[in-house]
Amino acid sequence: MLTKESLERLYREEDLPDEELAALIETGEFDDDLFPLAEKRRQEIYGNDVYIRGLIEFSNVCKNNCYYCGIRRDNRCVDRYRLEPEEILACCREGYGLGYRTFVLQSGEDAWFTDERICGIVSSIRKEFPDCAITLSIGEKPRESYQAYFDAGANRYLLRHETADPEHYKKLHPAEMSGENRKRCLFDLKEIGYQVGAGFMVGTPYQTTQNLIADFRFMQELQPDMIGIGPFLTHEQTPFKDFPKGSFALTLRLLAITRLMFPYALIPATTALGTIDPTGREKGLRAGCNVVMPNLSPAQFRKLYALYDNKICTGEEAAQCVDCLEARVERAGCRIVTDIGNAKRREA
Ligand code: SAH
Numbered sequence: 001m002l003t004k005e006s007l008e009r010l011y012r013e014e015d016l017p018d019e020e021l022a023a024l025i026e027t028g029e030f031d032d033d034l035f036p037l038a039e040k041r042r043q044e045i046y047g048n049d050v051y052i053r054g055l056i057e058f059s060n061v062c063k064n065n066c067y068y069c070g071i072r073r074d075n076r077c078v079d080r081y082r083l084e085p086e087e088i089l090a091c092c093r094e095g096y097g098l099g100y101r102t103f104v105l106q107s108g109e110d111a112w113f114t115d116e117r118i119c120g121i122v123s124s125i126r127k128e129f130p131d132c133a134i135t136l137s138i139g140e141k142p143r144e145s146y147q148a149y150f151d152a153g154a155n156r157y158l159l160r161h162e163t164a165d166p167e168h169y170k171k172l173h174p175a176e177m178s179g180e181n182r183k184r185c186l187f188d189l190k191e192i193g194y195q196v197g198a199g200f201m202v203g204t205p206y207q208t209t210q211n212l213i214a215d216f217r218f219m220q221e222l223q224p225d226m227i228g229i230g231p232f233l234t235h236e237q238t239p240f241k242d243f244p245k246g247s248f249a250l251t252l253r254l255l256a257i258t259r260l261m262f263p264y265a266l267i268p269a270t271t272a273l274g275t276i277d278p279t280g281r282e283k284g285l286r287a288g289c290n291v292v293m294p295n296l297s298p299a300q301f302r303k304l305y306a307l308y309d310n311k312i313c314t315g316e317e318a319a320q321c322v323d324c325l326e327a328r329v330e331r332a333g334c335r336i337v338t339d340i341g342n343a344k345r346r347e348a
Contacts, residue, residue, distance in 0.1 A: 002023035004030070011260055014262075014263060025254070034260075039287065044263075046290045048333060049339070050289075050290055051102070052292055053135065054095035054102065054293075056104065058088050058105055059082035063109045067238060068201070068235070078306075081301050085117065089124055099336075100132070102133040102134075103135065105121070105138065109140070123152045132340065133341070133342070134153055146185070150192050156194055159182065159186055160199040161186060161199070161215070162182065162201065164214040196224050198227060199227050201229075201231065201272075202247070203245060203250065225266060226266040228267075230270035231250075251273060255287050255288055266291050269285050291341070299314075302315075322336075
């Protein structure tokens, strides 16, 4: 049975047994207590500081065929683009001027960006911006590649595990992909010394409460520094176009549970959260999030990096994104800081 006492125990012990966790995930009854508790936990560790990460979506070319993703290989309607290394650097320069101290380079799995090219880009950014964190989010690679990027100067890597359950993973991806390899990647990244981000979508087709519990259990094992969680949103040109999108309420609830189970994690209020609800990111911050990731990609390419339909923030210039987010963050009682924003750690 789930009671208010369960919530207090979750806060205190940073964990709950499966049965209570399942009940908490499935009922909205405790949301009014859960969200403020998650916010309180965030405040105790991070205060009201919200870190900003400049997101550069540098290529929408992808060799993978994930059933949920709008830029999947078989989507012939996508206008494919890739930024030149020099253009990526120009985004970083603009971002630096706006106060960003973390650059997130994200793309599809695009073979044009060989390890050599990625290392070249990373080392130029590292040279020009020694005081910044370089985050890569470019998919599954051999360990040697991850090592090479790290040696070139990358320090963080975002690779959502998507779902920890191998059977569920198979329902979301074609046979040539495996959840096992994705997990292998995450452990490799961690061993190499990256700050690692895992995470999953909420409400993907066939997802069960037990799958979500498996996601939490997997993350307890991995202990990621960053946890990205957003609702599944449909894209018209994917095999999943007729499935319902994920629930906003459930996404917020899972974010709050995540804050309580992983007090020190960096948890972004994602673009998908702002897409499913006009004030979704503000509500995410009030439920324990502490990161926002404004878009630094050149405005003309943003619409083309369409993982799902109706993605927000595809019109504005980079500077406008900061202003808009600053206002949103303030409305959530927080403030943007231009710190490098490493994860805090529990005092020994
Ligand atoms: N190629 C990189 C980046 C993927 S895009 C990689 O493999 O990690 C970043 C994240 O967007 C994905 O990990 C996925 O969780 C999310 N995403 C993809 N399609 C989505 C959709 N239709 N709705 C919501 N989120 C989606």
